[in-house]
Amino acid sequence: AQSVTQLDSQVPVFEEAPVELRCNYSSSVSVYLFWYVQYPNQGLQLLLKYLSGSTLVKGINGFEAEFNKSQTSFHLRKPSVHISDTAEYFCAVTLLIKAAGNKLTFGGGTRVLVKP
Amino acid sequence: GAGVSQSPSNKVTEKGKDVELRCDPISGHTALYWYRQSLGQGLEFLIYFQGNSAPDKSGLPSDRFSAERTGGSVSTLTIQRTQQEDSAVYLCASSPTRPGPETQYFGPGTRLLVL
Numbered sequence: 001a002q003s004v005t006q007l008d009s010q011v012p013v014f015e016e017a018p019v020e021l022r023c024n025y026s027s028s029v030s031v032y033l034f035w036y037v038q039y040p041n042q043g044l045q046l047l048l049k050y051l052s053g054s055t056l057v058k059g060i061n062g063f064e065a066e067f068n069k070s071q072t073s074f075h076l077r078k079p080s081v082h083i084s085d086t087a088e089y090f091c092a093v094t095l096l097i098k099a100a101g102n103k104l105t106f107g108g109g110t111r112v113l114v115k116p
Numbered sequence: 117g118a119g120v121s122q123s124p125s126n127k128v129t130e131k132g133k134d135v136e137l138r139c140d141p142i143s144g145h146t147a148l149y150w151y152r153q154s155l156g157q158g159l160e161f162l163i164y165f166q167g168n169s170a171p172d173k174s175g176l177p178s179d180r181f182s183a184e185r186t187g188g189s190v191s192t193l194t195i196q197r198t199q200q201e202d203s204a205v206y207l208c209a210s211s212p213t214r215p216g217p218e219t220q221y222f223g224p225g226t227r228l229l230v231l
Contacts, residue, residue, distance in 0.1 A: 032217045043120070043207060043222035051217065090159060094217050101147055101172060102217040106159035 002027035002093050006107035013081055014115050021076040021110045023091035031093040033074040038088045086114045120223035122208050128229045129198055137193040137226045141210030148191050154204035198230045
Protein backbone atom coordinates (compact mmCIF):
# COMPACT_ATOMS: atom_id res chain seq x y z
CA ALA A 1 0.00 0.00 0.00
CA GLN A 2 1.11 3.53 -0.62
CA SER A 3 1.17 6.44 1.81
CA VAL A 4 1.84 10.16 1.68
CA THR A 5 3.31 12.36 4.39
CA GLN A 6 3.15 16.11 4.38
CA LEU A 7 5.64 17.19 6.95
CA ASP A 8 4.14 20.56 7.80
CA SER A 9 0.53 20.95 8.84
CA GLN A 10 0.72 24.75 8.75
CA VAL A 11 3.07 27.16 7.02
CA PRO A 12 2.81 30.90 7.71
CA VAL A 13 4.60 33.05 5.14
CA PHE A 14 4.80 36.72 4.32
CA GLU A 15 3.52 38.08 1.03
CA GLU A 16 6.14 38.03 -1.76
CA ALA A 17 8.30 35.56 0.18
CA PRO A 18 9.07 32.09 -1.19
CA VAL A 19 7.35 29.00 0.14
CA GLU A 20 8.14 25.29 0.05
CA LEU A 21 5.67 22.58 1.01
CA ARG A 22 7.19 19.21 1.68
CA CYS A 23 5.76 15.89 0.57
CA ASN A 24 7.20 12.41 0.95
CA TYR A 25 5.61 9.21 -0.24
CA SER A 26 6.02 5.50 0.31
CA SER A 27 5.18 2.85 -2.25
CA SER A 28 6.50 -0.51 -3.38
CA VAL A 29 5.68 0.31 -7.00
CA SER A 30 5.91 3.34 -9.23
CA VAL A 31 3.45 6.09 -8.50
CA TYR A 32 2.14 9.19 -10.15
CA LEU A 33 2.17 12.36 -8.07
CA PHE A 34 -0.16 15.32 -7.77
CA TRP A 35 -0.55 18.55 -5.87
CA TYR A 36 -4.06 19.88 -5.31
CA VAL A 37 -5.15 23.16 -3.71
CA GLN A 38 -8.34 23.70 -1.75
CA TYR A 39 -9.59 27.23 -1.20
CA PRO A 40 -12.04 27.79 1.66
CA ASN A 41 -15.39 26.07 1.11
CA GLN A 42 -14.40 24.82 -2.31
CA GLY A 43 -13.43 21.52 -3.88
CA LEU A 44 -9.92 20.56 -4.85
CA GLN A 45 -8.20 22.03 -7.87
CA LEU A 46 -5.19 20.48 -9.57
CA LEU A 47 -1.99 22.54 -9.35
CA LEU A 48 0.34 20.15 -11.15
CA LYS A 49 1.14 16.50 -11.71
CA TYR A 50 4.14 14.31 -12.38
CA LEU A 51 3.66 11.30 -14.61
CA SER A 52 7.06 10.81 -16.24
CA GLY A 53 9.84 12.68 -17.96
CA SER A 54 11.39 15.85 -16.56
CA THR A 55 11.48 15.79 -12.79
CA LEU A 56 10.74 19.51 -12.56
CA VAL A 57 7.06 20.11 -13.14
CA LYS A 58 5.50 23.52 -13.59
CA GLY A 59 1.89 24.13 -12.69
CA ILE A 60 -0.66 26.87 -12.48
CA ASN A 61 -0.35 30.09 -10.49
CA GLY A 62 3.46 30.04 -10.56
CA PHE A 63 3.86 26.80 -8.61
CA GLU A 64 6.41 24.13 -9.44
CA ALA A 65 7.41 20.82 -7.92
CA GLU A 66 10.39 18.54 -8.20
CA PHE A 67 10.18 14.76 -8.17
CA ASN A 68 13.08 13.08 -6.41
CA LYS A 69 12.89 9.32 -6.74
CA SER A 70 15.83 8.53 -4.47
CA GLN A 71 14.35 10.60 -1.66
CA THR A 72 10.76 9.65 -2.53
CA SER A 73 9.81 13.31 -2.38
CA PHE A 74 7.71 15.72 -4.39
CA HIS A 75 8.11 19.14 -2.80
CA LEU A 76 6.05 22.09 -3.98
CA ARG A 77 7.56 25.57 -4.31
CA LYS A 78 6.58 29.07 -5.26
CA PRO A 79 9.19 31.86 -5.42
CA SER A 80 6.85 34.67 -4.39
CA VAL A 81 3.46 34.14 -2.79
CA HIS A 82 0.37 36.31 -2.90
CA ILE A 83 -2.40 36.77 -0.38
CA SER A 84 -4.62 34.77 -2.72
CA ASP A 85 -2.39 31.71 -2.22
CA THR A 86 -3.84 31.30 1.27
CA ALA A 87 -5.37 27.83 1.07
CA GLU A 88 -4.80 24.20 2.00
CA TYR A 89 -2.51 22.16 -0.21
CA PHE A 90 -2.66 18.41 -0.64
CA CYS A 91 -0.08 16.07 -2.06
CA ALA A 92 -1.46 12.86 -3.54
CA VAL A 93 -0.30 9.70 -5.29
CA THR A 94 -1.96 7.13 -7.47
CA LEU A 95 -0.98 3.78 -8.89
CA LEU A 96 -1.89 2.89 -12.43
CA ILE A 97 -3.97 -0.21 -11.79
CA LYS A 98 -6.54 -0.46 -14.52
CA ALA A 99 -9.16 -2.33 -12.52
CA ALA A 100 -8.94 0.10 -9.64
CA GLY A 101 -8.93 3.29 -11.61
CA ASN A 102 -6.72 6.08 -10.40
CA LYS A 103 -7.90 6.48 -6.83
CA LEU A 104 -5.85 9.07 -5.02
CA THR A 105 -4.11 8.61 -1.70
CA PHE A 106 -3.72 11.98 -0.03
CA GLY A 107 -1.37 13.44 2.50
CA GLY A 108 -2.75 15.20 5.54
CA GLY A 109 -2.60 18.64 3.93
CA THR A 110 -0.61 21.80 4.58
CA ARG A 111 -2.43 24.97 5.45
CA VAL A 112 -0.66 28.02 4.01
CA LEU A 113 -1.42 31.39 5.53
CA VAL A 114 0.01 34.33 3.62
CA LYS A 115 0.45 37.42 5.75
CA PRO A 116 0.67 40.97 4.37
CA GLY B 117 -18.27 24.11 -19.53
CA ALA B 118 -20.00 22.98 -16.35
CA GLY B 119 -17.90 21.37 -13.69
CA VAL B 120 -18.78 18.64 -11.22
CA SER B 121 -21.81 19.57 -9.17
CA GLN B 122 -22.98 18.11 -5.88
CA SER B 123 -26.17 18.42 -3.93
CA PRO B 124 -27.10 19.33 -1.34
CA SER B 125 -24.24 21.62 -0.42
CA ASN B 126 -25.06 21.19 3.26
CA LYS B 127 -27.04 18.53 5.07
CA VAL B 128 -27.90 18.34 8.73
CA THR B 129 -29.51 15.13 9.91
CA GLU B 130 -30.27 13.30 13.10
CA LYS B 131 -28.42 10.20 14.17
CA GLY B 132 -30.09 7.10 12.78
CA LYS B 133 -31.61 8.75 9.72
CA ASP B 134 -30.66 7.85 6.12
CA VAL B 135 -29.15 10.43 3.77
CA GLU B 136 -28.56 10.58 0.03
CA LEU B 137 -25.84 12.66 -1.54
CA ARG B 138 -25.84 13.38 -5.25
CA CYS B 139 -23.03 13.94 -7.73
CA ASP B 140 -23.33 15.18 -11.32
CA PRO B 141 -20.02 14.58 -13.09
CA ILE B 142 -18.66 16.47 -16.05
CA SER B 143 -20.45 15.36 -19.20
CA GLY B 144 -18.59 12.55 -20.94
CA HIS B 145 -16.45 11.60 -17.98
CA THR B 146 -16.66 7.86 -17.53
CA ALA B 147 -14.76 7.62 -14.24
CA LEU B 148 -16.31 8.85 -11.01
CA TYR B 149 -14.87 8.83 -7.50
CA TRP B 150 -16.22 9.54 -4.04
CA TYR B 151 -13.94 10.76 -1.26
CA ARG B 152 -14.56 11.81 2.31
CA GLN B 153 -12.80 14.66 4.09
CA SER B 154 -12.99 14.67 7.86
CA LEU B 155 -10.98 16.26 10.63
CA GLY B 156 -9.81 13.00 12.07
CA GLN B 157 -9.11 11.01 8.92
CA GLY B 158 -8.18 13.62 6.32
CA LEU B 159 -9.07 12.91 2.70
CA GLU B 160 -9.90 9.28 2.05
CA PHE B 161 -11.12 7.34 -0.96
CA LEU B 162 -14.52 5.69 -0.75
CA ILE B 163 -15.53 4.19 -4.10
CA TYR B 164 -14.68 4.28 -7.81
CA PHE B 165 -17.08 3.90 -10.73
CA GLN B 166 -16.19 3.13 -14.31
CA GLY B 167 -19.39 3.67 -16.21
CA ASN B 168 -22.16 2.17 -14.07
CA SER B 169 -20.03 -0.48 -12.41
CA ALA B 170 -17.94 -0.10 -9.28
CA PRO B 171 -14.73 -2.10 -9.61
CA ASP B 172 -13.33 -0.67 -6.38
CA LYS B 173 -15.47 -0.25 -3.28
CA SER B 174 -12.60 -0.84 -0.91
CA GLY B 175 -12.88 2.54 0.81
CA LEU B 176 -16.48 2.24 1.99
CA PRO B 177 -16.15 2.25 5.80
CA SER B 178 -19.10 0.01 6.60
CA ASP B 179 -22.11 -1.71 5.06
CA ARG B 180 -24.17 1.35 5.96
CA PHE B 181 -22.53 3.06 3.00
CA SER B 182 -23.57 2.31 -0.57
CA ALA B 183 -23.42 4.04 -3.90
CA GLU B 184 -24.82 3.66 -7.35
CA ARG B 185 -24.42 5.28 -10.71
CA THR B 186 -27.03 5.29 -13.43
CA GLY B 187 -26.75 6.04 -17.13
CA GLY B 188 -23.03 6.42 -16.76
CA SER B 189 -23.67 9.84 -15.29
CA VAL B 190 -25.28 10.80 -11.98
CA SER B 191 -24.14 9.02 -8.83
CA THR B 192 -25.80 8.78 -5.45
CA LEU B 193 -24.00 7.98 -2.21
CA THR B 194 -26.36 6.68 0.47
CA ILE B 195 -25.57 6.46 4.15
CA GLN B 196 -28.03 4.45 6.20
CA ARG B 197 -28.57 4.86 9.93
CA THR B 198 -26.16 7.76 10.11
CA GLN B 199 -23.78 8.06 13.03
CA GLN B 200 -22.00 11.11 14.37
CA GLU B 201 -18.69 9.86 13.02
CA ASP B 202 -20.17 10.11 9.52
CA SER B 203 -20.00 13.91 9.81
CA ALA B 204 -17.62 15.04 7.08
CA VAL B 205 -17.41 16.69 3.70
CA TYR B 206 -18.16 14.23 0.92
CA LEU B 207 -16.37 15.05 -2.30
CA CYS B 208 -17.09 13.69 -5.75
CA ALA B 209 -14.61 13.76 -8.63
CA SER B 210 -14.80 12.71 -12.26
CA SER B 211 -12.29 12.15 -14.99
CA PRO B 212 -12.17 10.96 -18.57
CA THR B 213 -10.79 7.49 -19.09
CA ARG B 214 -7.73 7.38 -21.26
CA PRO B 215 -4.47 5.48 -20.97
CA GLY B 216 -2.54 6.88 -18.05
CA PRO B 217 -3.74 8.66 -14.92
CA GLU B 218 -6.10 11.44 -15.79
CA THR B 219 -6.73 14.57 -13.76
CA GLN B 220 -9.68 14.24 -11.42
CA TYR B 221 -12.01 17.21 -11.33
CA PHE B 222 -13.62 17.75 -7.95
CA GLY B 223 -17.00 19.09 -7.02
CA PRO B 224 -17.49 21.56 -4.14
CA GLY B 225 -18.58 18.80 -1.78
CA THR B 226 -21.53 18.10 0.49
CA ARG B 227 -20.99 19.02 4.11
CA LEU B 228 -22.81 16.47 6.27
CA LEU B 229 -23.46 17.06 9.95
CA VAL B 230 -25.00 14.28 12.00
CA LEU B 231 -26.46 15.46 15.30
